[in-house]
Amino acid sequence: MKTQKDVQLDTRLLDFIEEWKDKKGKEIMILHKVQEVYGFVPRAVAIEVSRMIDLPLAKIYGIITFYHIFKLKKPGKFKVSVCMGTACYLKGGNDLIAELESILGIGVNAVTEDGKFSIEIVRCVGCCGLAPVILVNGKTYGNLKKGDLPNILNEYREEPKN
Template identity: 60%
Template structure:
């Protein structure tokens, strides 16, 4: 691997982990494969011949599952007749795509300039304290995951976080526990 740049080695090692996970977790991946719906397959077949279709297809897959399951990435590559490495390259290049299943309640904390300057990092620290997990980790009960995002487009309400797409703005770290409690009560 010495002929590769640092970035290329990172991608190759990540791709190796991707493939190893598929072989080690065959039962889990078989279960996910069965969940690929006929509607998704029809959507993929419809857009199969369109140039630049991969990102649109992956967005639709993630919209359906909440992330892009690894075995579904295999199916996408197969249906589009493209190399798996191309699918994986897009999935890892764009930060929007998730390869791990998020919690039932997906919390996104804005770390854009306005939110960062007004305390976005304090919100993340408070969430980590309340939930007992770090960024991009699902709580043991599967109910929550927290991610830092670049911008949620609500700069006038900074700092902002969204829970399952519902925006919460003008927050202080003291507000976080109440918001989390609302979603815990729904569990």
């Protein structure tokens, strides 16, 4: 087994843990902060957090794997989230996923080789009036058709592929 190196936690995280240490129900809030700072939950950080708040690592992983929001893998630089709420599903969310997969050459929950894009499915983002919807790093694109996707992705590509 690989040994884990000690890591120096980000000060934003340290301050947050200090503030929340004695509050009730802190575990999920601290993990949110970890993800905000690092973009996902790195194992080394989880180990350090476990030590700091005196919670077994297994419990922390129990929480991370239970909730959809926490990621164990680093996402792409641009996270493409496809909404699969009911309205988006009815209006062709599936087609958007298939098209993204074929454009980027990766499946859902995977990252492109250059680390630039990742695709994920999200639950209703709460703008059903615009269905179908995708988000790229939080920016919303609504009323989409398959043909709109290449242009959207190109906005984020510094140099076009091929």
